[in-house]
Amino acid sequence: MRKGRGAWDPVVSEVGTERRSPLTLPAPPGMEAPRVPGRTVLFQRERSGLTYRVPALLPVPPAPILLAFAEQRLSPDDAHAHRLVQRTGTLAGGSVRWGAARVLGTAALEEHRSMNPCPVHDARTATVFLFFIAVRGRTPEAAQIAAGRNAARLCCVTSRDAGRSWGGARDLTEEAVGSAEQDWATFAVGPGHGVQLPSGRLLVPAYTYRVDRRECFGKICRTSPHAFAFYSDDHGHTWHRGRLVPNLRSGECQLAVVDSGQAGSVLYCNARSPLGRRVQALSEDEGTSFLPGELVPSLAETARGCQGSILGFLAPPSSKLRDKGWSVDARNTPHTRCLCPGVQKAPEEGSGDTCGGCGPGVMEGCGDGGNRLVGPPPAFLQSPTWLLYSHPSGRRARLHMGIYLSRSPLDPHSWTEPWVIYQGPSGYSDLASIGPTSKGGLTFACLFESGARVSYEEVSFCMFSLREVLENVSAGPLLPSHVGKPVERCLPS
Incomplete structure (x- = not known):
């Protein structure tokens, strides 16, 4: 926040504004410091103790208008969550002008606290749905579990x-949870944005702590977190719950539609997990159910886990990739896997397909002539959809907000090293695509928790282009040399 401005005054943020954090690390001698996007503080902790956490960001076309949401808490504690707040940004000429913050008085139930903003836009009816959970009194999640x-x-x-x-x-x-509530210790939505599918279905990411064994000397013996989605096929008139990710423990999540070429479109879920790494799961029926989840080796969690954001977008043409200098190195074979959704069929005799009918970009040892991919894969392996992911890149603490890129989303090994867009304490985040700006090129935005000493001092907003992502992430995927040991339980917030 600029000196002299009140926390609720209009501010302007610009694409490409060089405003480095005071915590940005100096570059080694002879090396240029990594670029950090300009940053605008939208919500800031107040002297009274009011704290702003759990951001959500939604672009509303055609301008687009940007809706930024957060929880307003009486203190940083989850049990002291109070109401939801909103700021509205107008994009013009490559910059965003933000209006004053306001409390959403209608987004509340009496004697409940409002938490986990999760907006989704229905493009066909021009309606914005802001989902949230209303939690009775000061009951913390841990007590419910x-x-x-x-x-x-x-x-x-x-x-x-x-x-x-x-x-x-x-x-x-x-209507949407129904009888399942008796088997749920608690549940929540998002947090962060939902999605609308090409079919018109609206999807709201969610997770629950399912009671696996209830009676054990009068106490709950075992619960497990599972990601899932709520959905509507009638433009939000009615809502239904989907089935849970069946196997691995998975919590706070977000969703993206992935067009994987010959394998068709699938719904991709990326979730927080207590297993030391993120969990991904695919759905072939638009979120009604999910196939078994799997760990993502290249996306490590922080020590106690943290929410992260996922965003799908159309991959740039391969000609643009060549213009940016991406190449193919013919020294080693790529590390890819056979990850077609659904049951893999045995190859037909004489077909020459040793991977059981996998589509492009997901075959191991098939057809690349021994070439090792450096940067984006060649056209026959490139997925039509790429994914961005935002998450703190620190392993032991919530530090250094990172932007990761996957060019082959069905392959859990395809994620790059992070581009750190903020050096310092960082927490929850939400990504959005805001289309081309006046300067040209696809532009993204990230709303994230940040601070100088702790991650909940402020909620910051920044914008960056796809070109900047490609210039700052590593040329190829990274497999971590060490992944921390799993902790016992995923504890949101």
Whole structure:
């Protein structure tokens, strides 16, 4: 926040503004320091103790208008969450002008605290749905898990004027959760953005702590976190729950549609996990159910885990990649895997396909002539959809907000090293695509928790282009040399 500005005054953020954090590390002698995007603080901890956490970011076309949400808490503690707040940004000429912050008074239930903003836009009806959970009193999540008694309600408010006004809260718990609530110790949405599929289906990412064994000397014996999605096929008139990711423990999550070429489109879920690494799971039925999840070796969690954001976008043409200097190195074979969703079929005799019918970009030892990929794969391996991922890059603590890129989303080994866009304490984040700006090229935005001493001092906003991502991430995927030991439980926030 610029000196002299109030926390709620309009501010402007620009693409490419060089405003380095005071915590940016100096470059080694003879080397240029990595570029850091300009940063605008949208919400800042106040002297009264009011704290802003758990950001969510949603672009609303056609401008686009940017809607930035966060929890307003009486203190940093989850149990002191209070209401949701919003700032609205207008994009013009490569910069964003932000309006004053306001509390969303209708996004609340009486005697409940509002948490986990999760917006989704229905492009066909020009309606914004802001999902959240309303938690009874000061009941913390850990107490719900220990007792096996849910205190959360599934709620949403809607806006038909791009967030300028909001209707009253709808309690969708009975409709969308129904009888499953008796087997859930607690649940939550997102946090962060939802998605709309080409079919029109609206999807809201969610997770629950399922009670696996209830009676053990009068106490809950075992619960496990599982990611899933709520969905609507009638433009938000009715909502339903999908089935849980069946195997690995998975928590806070986000979703993206991945067009994998010949393998068709699948829904991709990336989730927080207590297993030391992120978990990914695919859905072939638009989020109604998920195939078994798998660990993502190249995306390590922090010691206690942290929420992360996922964003899918159309890959640039291969000609543009060549213009940026990406090449193929013919020394080693690529490390890729056979990850076609669904049951793999045995190859037909004489077909020459030794990978059981995998599509391009997901075959091991097939057809690349012994070439090792450096940077994006050649056209026959390149996925039509790429993914961005934001998450703190520190292993032991929530430090250094990183942007990661995957050019082959079905391959869990395909993620690059991070481009660190903020040096210092960092936490939850949300990514958005805001299209080409006046300067040209695809532009992204990230809303993330940040601070000088702890990650919940402020919520910051920055923008960067795809060109900047390609210039700052590593040329190829990284496999971590060491992944920390799993911790016992995933504890959101």
